[in-house]
Amino acid sequence: MSETKYTQEHEWIRVEGDVGTVGITDYAQGQLGDVVYVELPAVGKAVKQGGDMAVVESVKAASEVYAPVSGEVVAVNDELTGAPETVNADANGKGWFVKIKLGDKAQLDALMDDAAYKKFVADLG
Amino acid sequence: MSDAATPDTLLRTSLHALHVSLGAKMVPFAGYDMPVQYPQGILGEHLHCRAQAGLFDVSHMGQVRLTGPDAAKALETLVPGDLQALKVGEIRYTLFTNERGGILDDLMVTNAGDHLFVVVNAACKVQDVAHMKAKLPASIKVEELTDRALLALQGPAAATVMARFAPDAVKLRFMTAAAMKIQGVDCFVTRSGYTGEDGFEISVPNDKAEALAKALLAESEVKPIGLGARDTLRLEAGLCLYGHDIDETTTPIEAGLAWAIGKRRREEGGFPGANMILAHLKGGAPRRRVGLKPEGRAPARDHTEIHDDGERRLGEITSGGFGPTVGGPIAMGYVESAYAKPGTTVNLIVRGVARPATVVAMPFNPTNYYKP
Structure with missing residues (x-):
């Protein structure tokens, strides 16, 4: 089982080989509320760690989703286009956003592991 | 925060x-x-x-009681609604207007028999109460029902x-x-x-x-x-939110609220900004509030620019988001009057990309008022 890493912006990334699957955390979906629209990047797009990657919109507002690592988008979850509520139902699984081919695996070292992210969220109150 | x-x-x-x-x-x-x-x-x-x-x-909304002789007639000096026509128990939706014909707030006025019962927006209530106290004659008592x-x-x-x-x-x-x-x-x-x-x-x-x-x-x-x-x-329901869809720069005619201006008031005037408002009523307003149905699923939020088929700006969205009953994005905003007809296609500039939308009649969802 590959390790999941987290950003302070509440994205998760799970790396297998040199490809990471990326989504937003369950905490993030809870804060957003009902997701009604997800805008995904084009396959082939180059993304930069911390840069814009996707947009997720709840009934209330639009939020940016940032790339947890730099690399190339190699797949997007097209199911979210027709069923954006999947992000609420299964943020850590079926609600994934994109797969990124990592440019530099060392970037993962800057991200939080499961325990650190849990503490990070708990400290947010 | x-x-x-x-x-x-x-x-x-x-x-x-x-x-x-x-x-x-x-x-x-x-x-x-x-x-x-x-x-x-x-x-x-x-x-x-x-x-x-x-x-x-x-x-959080402001509830105000107006008491005194001819309170309805007095309040008419601040709003374009026909309040004197209200029978006991009847409610009117109306607007505080300014000298330029803009809207200071929208409100509900009820003839409660021995007084007028007024409900105003939370964000405006302090100004509204001060406005009534300053402008209404001393014989009218203005009481906020805190x-x-x-x-x-x-x-x-x-x-x-x-x-x-x-x-x-x-x-x-x-x-x-x-x-x-x-x-x-x-x-x-x-x-x-x-x-x-x-x-x-x-x-x-x-x-x-x-x-x-x-x-x-x-x-x-x-x-x-x-x-x-x-x-x-x-x-x-296509209803205006004060501070978004109507404000001090929008006239009631631009906002599509001409129905709130009584026939007698159109003839007599006598409310702040009557010259401008009645001119818009007669000659048409330069821009209009319209309903917009974006194509696809992407919501277009407040302040999204509305363009024509080229790149000319026609106005902007004042309320926009997702309509749960409609099951998709909906919005309202202002466009130049030539583009206000239902069926007109426009572009909404969302995150730098022009996305097509159609001007539609409101409400987006049929209203269900009790009118036996």
């Missing part, structure tokens, strides 16, 4: 403790700590209100529920009102609301509000609804 107001300085309605106990997410709104949603979430709350009945705390809460019960089952508490309430037709006892408490009930549904607003003393809210919530049809769903419900 960039808001200057902190939870300590925010005002609380008399239902604050109830909201917290129901698990509401509280946010600052118009100086009050208010429930934006309950655990059910905005989408579920919205759909519940359309299907059954929802209870809203709107106690000792009263305001509950809204809205939805197709609202009348069924109200019948169990106040049989007199269900005899009211849309836009009428009456004083009555509910559970032994003196209340003032209007058949009105801000959702497009049948429903009631109940003015109740602060110290009795929580008991009444709990009693209504104990009915199987009723669930609490926060400000988030209140906004999506009113948007689907």
Whole structure:
């Protein structure tokens, strides 16, 4: 089982080989509320760690989703286009956003592991 | 939280403790700590209100009593509505206008017999009360009813529920009102609301509000609804939100509210900005508030620019988001009048990309008012 890493912006990334699957955390979906629209990047797009990657919109507002690592988008979850509520139902699984081919695996070292992210969220109150 | 107001300085309605106990997410709104949603979430709350009945705390709004000789005639000097025509128990939607024909606030005025009962927006109530005190003759007493809460019960089952508490309430037709006892408490009930549904607003003393809210919530049809769903419900109903869809720079004609200007008032004038407003009424306004249906699923939010087929700016969205009952994005905004006809196609500039949308008639969801 590959390790999941987290950003302070509440994205998760799970790396297998040199490809990471990326989504937003369950905490993030809870804060957003009902997701009604997800805008995904084009396959082939180059993304930069911390840069814009996707947009997720709840009934209330639009939020940016940032790339947890730099690399190339190699797949997007097209199911979210027709069923954006999947992000609420299964943020850590079926609600994934994109797969990124990592440019530099060392970037993962800057991200939080499961325990650190849990503490990070708990400290947010 | 960039808001200057902190939870300590925010005002609380008399239902604050109830909201917290129901698990509401509280946010600052118009100086009050208010429930934006309950655990059910905005989408579920919205759909519940359309299907059954929802209870809203709107106690942050201003309730004002105007007493004195010819109060309706006096108030007409500040608004374009025909208030003198109101029979006892009738309600009128009207607008405080400024000298340029802009809108200072929108309000409901009820002829309550021995006084006028006025309900104004929370964010405007301080200015509105000062405005009335400054502009109305000294013979008119302007009293803000700070000792009263305001509950809204809205939805197709609202009348069924109200019948169990106040049989007199269900005899009211849309836009009428009456004083009555509910559970032994003196209340003032209007058949009105801000959702497009049948429903009631109940003015109740602060110290009795929580008991009444709990009693209504104990009915199987009723669930609490926060400000988030209140906004999506009113948007689907095509109703204006002050500060977004109407403000000091929009005239009632631009806003599509000509229906709120009585026939006699059109002939006589005598309200602030009458020259500008009546000129717009006669010659047409340069821009109009319209409904917009974006193609696809991407919502277009407030301040999204509206362009023609080229790159010319026609105006901007003033309220935009997702309509849960519509099942897709909806918006309203202002466009040059030549583009205001339903069926006209325009472009909405969302995150730098032009996305097509169509001008549509409002409401987005059919209204369900009680007009026997």
